[in-house]
Amino acid sequence: MAKRIDVSDLDIYYGKFLAVQGVTVSIEPRSVTALIGPSGCGKSTFLRSINRMHEVLPGARVEGKVVMDGQDLYSADVDPVDVRRQIGMVFQRPNPFPTMSIYDNVAAGLRLNNKQTKKADLDDLVERSLRGANLWNEVKDRLDRPGSSLSGGQQQRLCIARAIAVEPDVLLMDEPCSALDPISTLAIEDLMTELKERFTIVIVTHNMQQAARVSESTGFFNLNGVGQPGRLIEFNPTEKIFSNPDEKATEDYISGRFG
Amino acid sequence: MTATRTPSDQSTSRPLRRPGDRIFAGTAKAAGISILVVLAGVAAFLVVEAVPAVTAPSGEIPGGEGLVGYIAPLLFGTLLSAAIALVVATPLAVAIALFITHYAPRRVAAGLGYVVDLLAAIPSIVYGFWGVYWLAPKLVPLFRWLEENLGFIPFFAGPTSSTGRTMLTVGLVLAIMILPIISAISREVFLQVPTLHKEAALALGATRWEMIRMAVIPYGKSGIIGGSMLGLGRALGETMAVALVLSVSGGITLNLISSANPGTIAANVALEFPESTGLDVNTLIASGLALFVITLAVNMLARWVVNRRADFSGAN
Ligand SMILES: Nc1ncnc2c1ncn2[C@@H]1O[C@H](COP(=O)(O)OP(=O)(O)O)[C@@H](O)[C@H]1O
Ligand SMILES: [Mg+2]
Numbered sequence: 001m002a003k004r005i006d007v008s009d010l011d012i013y014y015g016k017f018l019a020v021q022g023v024t025v026s027i028e029p030r031s032v033t034a035l036i037g038p039s040g041c042g043k044s045t046f047l048r049s050i051n052r053m054h055e056v057l058p059g060a061r062v063e064g065k066v067v068m069d070g071q072d073l074y075s076a077d078v079d080p081v082d083v084r085r086q087i088g089m090v091f092q093r094p095n096p097f098p099t100m101s102i103y104d105n106v107a108a109g110l111r112l113n114n115k116q117t118k119k120a121d122l123d124d125l126v127e128r129s130l131r132g133a134n135l136w137n138e139v140k141d142r143l144d145r146p147g148s149s150l151s152g153g154q155q156q157r158l159c160i161a162r163a164i165a166v167e168p169d170v171l172l173m174d175e176p177c178s179a180l181d182p183i184s185t186l187a188i189e190d191l192m193t194e195l196k197e198r199f200t201i202v203i204v205t206h207n208m209q210q211a212a213r214v215s216e217s218t219g220f221f222n223l224n225g226v227g228q229p230g231r232l233i234e235f236n237p238t239e240k241i242f243s244n245p246d247e248k249a250t251e252d253y254i255s256g257r258f259g
Numbered sequence: 260m261t262a263t264r265t266p267s268d269q270s271t272s273r274p275l276r277r278p279g280d281r282i283f284a285g286t287a288k289a290a291g292i293s294i295l296v297v298l299a300g301v302a303a304f305l306v307v308e309a310v311p312a313v314t315a316p317s318g319e320i321p322g323g324e325g326l327v328g329y330i331a332p333l334l335f336g337t338l339l340s341a342a343i344a345l346v347v348a349t350p351l352a353v354a355i356a357l358f359i360t361h362y363a364p365r366r367v368a369a370g371l372g373y374v375v376d377l378l379a380a381i382p383s384i385v386y387g388f389w390g391v392y393w394l395a396p397k398l399v400p401l402f403r404w405l406e407e408n409l410g411f412i413p414f415f416a417g418p419t420s421s422t423g424r425t426m427l428t429v430g431l432v433l434a435i436m437i438l439p440i441i442s443a444i445s446r447e448v449f450l451q452v453p454t455l456h457k458e459a460a461l462a463l464g465a466t467r468w469e470m471i472r473m474a475v476i477p478y479g480k481s482g483i484i485g486g487s488m489l490g491l492g493r494a495l496g497e498t499m500a501v502a503l504v505l506s507v508s509g510g511i512t513l514n515l516i517s518s519a520n521p522g523t524i525a526a527n528v529a530l531e532f533p534e535s536t537g538l539d540v541n542t543l544i545a546s547g548l549a550l551f552v553i554t555l556a557v558n559m560l561a562r563w564v565v566n567r568r569a570d571f572s573g574a575n
Contacts, residue, residue, distance in 0.1 A: 056461055085464030095455040099477035099571050108473060109463040146570045159459070166463065 002029035002200045003069040003086075003169040005050065010064035011229075012042065012049050014057065019045045021229035023064075025219060027170075032192055032201045034211035034238065037221030038253070042230030043204040044092075046221070047172050050202065051087035052080040068169070085113060088163035088199075090173040094155035096147030096162070103143040105158055106130060109166040125165060133161035134191050153184025160191065164199070171195065173203040177210065189214050208254060212242050220250045302551065309545035311538060320542055321531075330546045332510045336426070336521030337550065340501065341494035343430025343515070344437055349487050351434070352441035353476075359442075360449040361471060372446065379439035387503030390432040395423030395504065402427070402516040413513040420518035424506040427515040429523075432500050437490030444489065448482030449475055481565045488561035495554055501526035524550040 005027040012020040020042035027033050035043045048054040049062050052073060066073045073083050096105045106126045110117055117125070126143070130136040135157040139150070147158055156176055163171060173192075177185040185207075192201055192214050205211050211218050219235040234247045245251045317325030355375060359368045399419065406417035414427075452475050460470040476483075501523050509519030522530075524546045532543055 051462065053458065053462055056458065081464050081466050084462055089462040091455065091458065091462075093455060095453075095459045097456060097459065097474060097477070099474075099480070101571075108460075112463060112465055112469055112473075149570065162459075162463070 002198060004029045005170065005200065005202075006065075006067045007050075008065045008067070010046070010049065010062060010066065012045050012054060012062045013060065014045075015059035018229045020049075020221075021231055023232045025232060025235050027200060027202060028217065029200045030196055030198075031216040032196050032203060032214050034215035034218045035202065035204045035221060036206070036208065036211050036218060036253070037230070037233075038223075039206075040226075040230070041221040041223045043221050044174050045230070046232075047174050047202060047204055048089075050170070051089055051172055052083045053089060055080065085109075085166060086168055087170040087172060088166065088168035090156070090159050090163055090171065090176045092175040093179055094152055094159055096150075096155050096158050098146065098148045100147060101144045102139050102147050102150070102158060105147045106161050106165050109162060113166055129161040129165035130158075132164050132195070133157040134187060134194075135161055151184070153180045153187060156180060156184065156188060157191070160188070160195075164195065168199065170200040170202065173201065175204050175206060178206060185210070208242075212238060218242075220245075220247070220253060222249050222253070305544060305548040305551055308541055309548045310541075312541035312545040315538055315541075319538055321539055326542065326545060329542060330524075330549050332521040333524045333527050333546055334549055334553070335511045336505075336507075337495055337523040337525070338553070339513075339515075339521070340426060340429045340433055340505075340523055341491055343427065344433035344494040345487060345491050347431060347434035348438045348441055348490060349483070352438050352486070352490075353445050353483055355438075355442045356445035356449055357471060357475070359446055361467065361475070375439050375442050377439075378435065379443070383436065383497060384499045384503070386432055386436055387500040390428060390500060390504040391424065394432065395425075395428050397423070398425075398428055398431075399423040405516060414515045416514045417517055419516050420506065422506060422518065424504055425516050425518065426505065426520045429501055429505045429520075430515070432504055433494045433497055436497065436500065437493050440493065441483070441486040441490045444486030445479060445483050448479035452478045477571075484561055484565050488558060491557055492554055495550065495557070496525050497523075498525040498529045502529050 006025075007027075008024045010020070010023040011018060012023075023046060035047065037043055045054060050066055050073075054060050054062060062074065064074075068086070071078070096102075097108065100108065103126055106129050107122055110122060110125055127136060127140075130139060135154060138154060139145075139158075142149075147155065150158060156179075160171075160176075177188055180188070189210060192203065195201060203211075203215065215238045217235065218238045218241040220233045220241065221230050222233045223230040234241065234245055234250045236246065240246075241250060242254060245254065312320065312326055315326075317323070317328070320326050320329050322329050355371070359372050359375075363371060399421065402415075402417075402419045402423065402425065405415040406419045409415045410417055456474040456478065457470055460473040465473055505520055505522065505526065506518050507520055507522040507527075509517075509521055511521055512519065528543050528547060531539070535543060
């Protein structure tokens with residue numbers, strides 16, 4: 001079930017390069033938290049450090065704490081594989097497995113988690129997940145077709161179905177709509193509003209209206225210059241960020257008066 | 260283009276092509292056609308020269324049992340040795356490729372890749388000598404053990420060859436010869452698996468091995484099959500290594516560890532050709548035709564296997 005995440009003093013490195021510095025933030029369960037900011041300020045990097053995907057790159061590491069419901073995700077006895085099973089992720093470009101059918105894509109995570117699911121139960125879970133991602137009606141007659149036969153928006157919803165099929169506690173989305181047309185974007189925004197009943201959602205977006213529409217809280221990342229680390233400048237309720245932000249930089253960015 | 264042309268003129272006339280394009284297109288076309296011409300020429304030569312052997316009375320064919328009786332054991336030996344090589348080499352090559360691409364530290368990976376590639380540069384006659392003088396004697400104790408403990412399986416019925424120059428030895432030598440081809444191609448396709456798909460698996464909570472099974476191997480499958488077929492092609496046609504290693508004195512048998520083995524087509528041609536005249540030559544050429552057809556068939560089969568699920572290949 002949805003869990004809260006407390007990040008404190010998180011520094012994120014690519015080798016020697018400090019990409020993100022000193023992030024401290026609390027992410028509430030059953031809500032959508034949006035992260036905004038200019039390109040290269042470390043939004044993706046921060047997002048990937050929440051589910052320990054950051055460290056799959058050679059040399060990449062973090063310092064600091066990410067605590068989920070009391071458990072430090074970076075403590076020595078925590079297996080990153082378990083973290084990723086609890087914190088699902090949707091990527092910027094839709095990435096269904098091209099070698100798998102629609103059905104197998106959704107079932108992929110379930111098969112990892114427990115190998116002996118009965119066929120009927122699996123069918124059930126696949127249907128439930130596809131319904132949860134508002135995709136069922138469009139694909140129910142062609143579950144055996146490759147995932148790559150779908151449109152971009154459908155592929156992204158397939159990826160969401162795949163991520164929610166394993167019932168994660170948290171769902172991370174890195175610009176999930178940036179490769180999609182406006183109608184698919186709306187479909188996914190609607191979906192987020194439904195999914196936040198069950199999951200903690202963190203979304204990176206370049207689209208300010210989107211952040212305003214879907215999120216309860218918004219964090220603004222910025223960086224002082226090329227080669228400088230990105231920082232979380234402001235974190236506040238979305239309403240406040242968009243009407244009366246604490247920081248001048250936030251206001252400049254939101255109103256488009258930006259460097 | 261001249262300024263006087265009207266749009267309708269343009270749509271009916273051929274598009275302007277630069278000389279460079281034309282030269283390149285012409286060269287490429289000529290190269291493509293020349294391959295077909297050579298292939299057709301080889302096929303025609305084999306067919307024409309094989310005809311006398313096909314039409315000759317069976318008693319005049321070497322061995323006295325007709326053309327089919329002559330070629331069948333050779334064909335069987337060819338396929339059997341190549342099959343052993345493929346069964347042994349493919350999993351090993353894939354494992355090496357996976358190790359190099361996904362497990363080994365960068366420096367070890369580069370070195371190991373280089374060594375495996377080097378295996379491909381060794382001439383086959385060297386493999387032949389190595390097989391006869393080094394590998395075969397070393398394998399004899401293993402063959403004895405197989406005969407005693409697994410003799411009920413037809414492959415290991417024995418009696419064990421005392422020299423070790425058996426079908427299994429040949430299969431193993433061939434396996435090492437085709438290993439670099441399969442592993443080089445598998446390595447290339449494993450490296451091409453998009454990070455996007457690997458991260459999709461990892462983000463679902465896959466371990467490294469699960470990620471490989473979910474994203475890497477399925478994506479690389481057509482490459483693995485393609486590499487195996489190239490390897491199979493080499494194993495089917497290998498001449499010198501087989502001619503040196505295999506002790507030939509038998510017909511069709513599944514027994515892999517005895518001294519009575521069927522020969523292979525290519526090795527048989529190499530061994531017999533210098534002594535042959537007249538119809539004997541035609542017979543050898545007919546066996547070559549059989550090898551040619553088999554190799555083509557194997558390649559077409561591989562193509563079919565790869566294309567059968569092209570939708571799921573990941574290429575789209
Ligand atoms: N794989 C990587 N290796 C090295 N540096 C990287 C890598 N990915 C991102 N960076 C650097 O980290 C910083 C933050 O990037 P990123 O998190 O992608 O920003 P955003 O998602 O906000 O656009 C940038 O300076 C970028 O150049
Ligand atoms: Mg990004």
